[in-house]
Amino acid sequence: MATVELRFSALPAHVRTARLVAAAVARRSGVDEAVLDEVRLAVGEACSRAVHLHRQHCPHTPVMVTLVDEDKTFQVSVTDEAPRGGDESGGGTLADLAKSADLEDPVVPGMGLAVISGLVEDLAVEHGADRGVVVRMRWPTST
């Protein structure tokens, strides 16, 4: 098992760093090249969502990303520490979500998770022990 952990301040600029790290570790773990764009986008969405929630609720708490290569699987977990009942809106299509978005805020609530669910087949969204959500995404590896 190989693990990389990344803990970053809830700043939008660091989301790109998380994407780059995730893609680099995924490539090294043997994730198919054709899937790396998907990994990059999904991890970016999960981190953007966490950063958005942290900036609203706990701006001084870092976001945690864990990347694990184990048993022919590459797993990414993005953990936030925001209070329950954050911004996830239910129901409606993504187009509806987008159309109802606030013009002043480019982050469309619920859209990040919806994009992830459209991208990643092996996805689990679990509540943390006390607060927050863990978004777990898995991809097969060839090594």
Place this chain on the structure above:
Amino acid sequence: MDLSLSTRTEGDRIVVEVGGEIDVYTAPRLREQLVDLVADGKYHLIVDMEKVDFLDSTGLGVLVGGLKRVRAHDGSLRLVCTQERILKIFRITGLTKVFPIHASVEEAVNASE
């Protein structure tokens, strides 16, 4: 790669050429650009995304915001994109039904409203 933005006039349309990454960090700059154009009375916009390397839901939100702004003035916002990895995000989100997406700037300029 950072975001690059440039604008030019093509007939009665404004073409916004976007390059690099549109994400939670850079999307506010694109939003400002679209807001400024609308505030300046430019209501028929074409966003050329051929040089975009990365687009996430934050970028989609900005484009939808731009569309809402121009439509409030009976305007239009057309996209130019042929990159499969970018088009995939529009398909996943169902936004291919919301935005007219063209294969070239010329095609978008010549599209009738």
